[in-house]
Amino acid sequence: MTPVVKPIRLGVNIDHVATLRNARGGRLPDPLRAASLAIAAGADGITAHLREDRRHIRDADMRALKDEISVPLNFEMAATDQMVDIALAIAPHACCLVPERREERTTEGGLDVVGGGAVLRGHIARLGEAGIRVSLFVAPDPAQIGAAFDTGAAVVELHTGHWCDLVAAGDHEPAAAEFARLVAAARQADALGLEVHAGHGLDYATAETMATLGEVRELNIGHFLVGEALFEGLESAVRRMRTAMARGRAALRAGMAA
Numbered sequence: 003m004t005p006v007v008k009p010i011r012l013g014v015n016i017d018h019v020a021t022l023r024n025a026r027g028g029r030l031p032d033p034l035r036a037a038s039l040a041i042a043a044g045a046d047g048i049t050a051h052l053r054e055d056r057r058h059i060r061d062a063d064m065r066a067l068k069d070e071i072s073v074p075l076n077f078e079m080a081a082t083d084q085m086v087d088i089a090l091a092i093a094p095h096a097c098c099l100v101p102e103r104r105e106e107r108t109t110e111g112g113l114d115v116v117g118g119g120a121v122l123r124g125h126i127a128r129l130g131e132a133g134i135r136v137s138l139f140v141a142p143d144p145a146q147i148g149a150a151f152d153t154g155a156a157v158v159e160l161h162t163g164h165w166c167d168l169v170a171a172g173d174h175e176p177a178a179a180e181f182a183r184l185v186a187a188a189r190q191a192d193a194l195g196l197e198v199h200a201g202h203g204l205d206y207a208t209a210e211t212m213a214t215l216g217e218v219r220e221l222n223i224g225h226f227l228v229g230e231a232l233f234e235g236l237e238s239a240v241r242r243m244r245t246a247m248a249r250g251r252a253a254l255r256a257g258m259a260a
């Protein structure tokens with residue numbers, strides 16, 4: 003009997019709508035309007051990253067999203083006491099703990115769960131005790147996946163940024179090797195009972211490829227979609243992304259049936 007292919011969700015990250023808004027210090031474009039349009043176009047969830055330097059999403063944005071949107075809110079944040087306190091006050095559906103370095107242009111690596119120790123486990127416990135689903139944003143590294151399981155977090159989000167950069171550069175062999183790491187990490191995490199998400203740097207083609215991995219249940223995508231929205235509108239870009247992901251799942255089913 004052909005195994006059941008579980009659905010895959012799209013989380014739309016609206017950080018960079020706030021980047022454009024903050025460029026002039028005003029109210030527009032409104033990240034909440036972007037979230038509403040993304041949801042109307044089929045987004046299963048909204049993701050927003052409240053960085054310590056508030057370079058894009060601000061505290062008021064996160065509060066407005068929690069109060070107004072009709073789909074789960076995935077609150078991305080650094081693993082700090084301050085951010086945990088803010089997350090507990092907002093009470094989103096989920097929190098994704100990501101590494102942050104002030105000087106970084108974008109999220110670079112995955113969370114060092116292996117080295118996180120009792121402090122990280124304390125943050126995870128505080129969030130979990132409040133009923134918030136905790137996700138750890140990690141590189142596709144077996145040790146990090148195993149450590150994530152040991153922390154009691156429910157979800158790992160696999161960092162696809164390095165793979166996407168290699169694909170974009172046309173470095174085919176290194177890209178294939180990094181994709182193999184993502185495949186192995188997804189299988190390892192799934193076998194441990196962790197829910198598997200993925201994100202960072204994804205576009206239509208790489209999202210379609212990620213959707214061929216049955217273990218992957220959610221893709222969080224932002225920068226590419228906001229860029230495409232400048233040319234074709236956010237609703238169109240989100241619909242095209244959903245279609246690309248559906249093509250990936252269809253390819254998975256076809257492979258299973260063969």
Ligand SMILES: CC(=O)[C@@H](O)[C@H](O)COP(=O)(O)O
Pocket residue numbers: 015017050051053078100107108109139201202224225
């Ligand atoms: C964790 C992650 O991949 C996203 O939140 C990404 O960080 C987008 O935000 P930045 O572009 O500010 O890194």
Ligand SMILES: NCC(=O)COP(=O)(O)O
Pocket residue numbers: 015049159200201202203204222223224225226
């Ligand atoms: N966690 C990944 C995310 O939320 C969006 O990352 P990107 O698509 O903006 O690179």
